[in-house]
Each structure stands twice: as structure tokens, then as C-alpha cells.
Amino acid sequence: EAGVAQSPRYKIIEKRQSVAFWCNPISGHATLYWYQQILGQGPKLLIQFQNNGVVDDSQLPKDRFSAERLKGVDSTLKIQPAKLEDSAVYLCASSHPGRGVNTEAFFGQGTRLTVV
């Protein structure tokens, strides 16, 4: 089966600019996650969707970050305006909710964002 697709792979922007990332999950996976992975750290969950509804966005800096999943499939994550500390790899993952804790989340290759 096709994996989780993300684009772009790399992005360099200046601080205060805006940027958007796109994710297409594995077909049939109703649950979609966005993670932020800062260099040298483990991935941190930003937001979790179930279909097109938000399950958890408690770790999302809502003053600058937004995410949507309008049709319950693709998702976009936006940062506006970007700060230097937003430099990280942004990972999208998906999972099949019907299989509970026993199934893993599948990850895309990520988008490496550099804010200069």
C-alpha cells in the first residue's frame, strides 16, 4: 500500500513569513497526526484529527499554527508568522482508529523547515 505522502521535503523561509505543509495519509486511515521534531529531540504531537474533526490540539501554538482536514483525507499545517524556533522537521502520520492501541502510526518522510 502507498505510504503517507508529505510535501514539500524541504523549505527555507525568513522569520515572519508564512509556510504551509501538505499531507496525504494512507487510504482508509481516519486518524491523522502532525508532529514537530526539533533536532535532537523526539517527535512532539501538535494536533490529532479523527476524520475532519480535531481530537487533540492542546500542544498546538494556536497564535501562529493552524491545521485543517476539510474532507477527512488530506491535511495542511500552516505557520504564520514563522519564528526561528519553528525550525524543525514536521511529520505527518496516520493510523486506523478501529485497531486501537495495538496498531502503529505510519509516518511520512517529513518536511524539514529552516527559518532564517
Add this chain to the structure above:
Amino acid sequence: GNSVTQMEGPVTLSEEAFLTINCTYTATGYPSLFWYVQYPGEGLQLLLKATKADDKGSNKGFEATYRKETTSFHLEKGSVQVSDSAVYFCALRANTGGFKTIFGAGTRLFVKA
């Protein structure tokens, strides 16, 4: 809350050496436990998993046993290869208002020829 703690790296080994990367967790309920691997320039890949106490996950010569009594899930491999050089992440998945995967900070492994 739920959390994962793993040994700090980097870990540097010679080829064919024995590997152990320690991982302990804190969780309510009955989480599943995972090891993910991230090779240079690539995304996270599932290495192995265990879904209940005393289960042993194994893949590519790596193995880890879910120890509920010590809340641990240590990763081991009997003989590492240069191609095993990567960052290894211990993770748990629990139902906390939706199924979430929580990661440790990662341990970088360097294997020398």
C-alpha cells in the same frame, strides 16, 4: 501523564558488538510499546512492537520485551552492523482521549567498521 524515557546517546559501538538501548515508560492503563528507527535523511519506520506484558517484539535481529513489572522495553541486538547506524526512538501508544503515540527523545547509534 504518559511519558517515555530512554538512555541518552550517542552510543558508539564496533561492528558485531552487543547493543542495548534502555527505555522505561510511565503510563496509565495498558499501552502498547514500540521501537521506531530513523535512518539518516529518512522518516520514522516501525522497527518492532509489543502489545501486552511479557510480549517480545523482534525484527531484523533486534528484540525487546514488554516488562510491566519494571515498566521497561529495552532494545537489544546481539551483533550490530554498520547499516544499523541510526536514531532509535522508544514510544508508547495509549488511549488518552484518542489513541496517541508518545515518543522518547531518541538515542543515536554509531556503528564503526
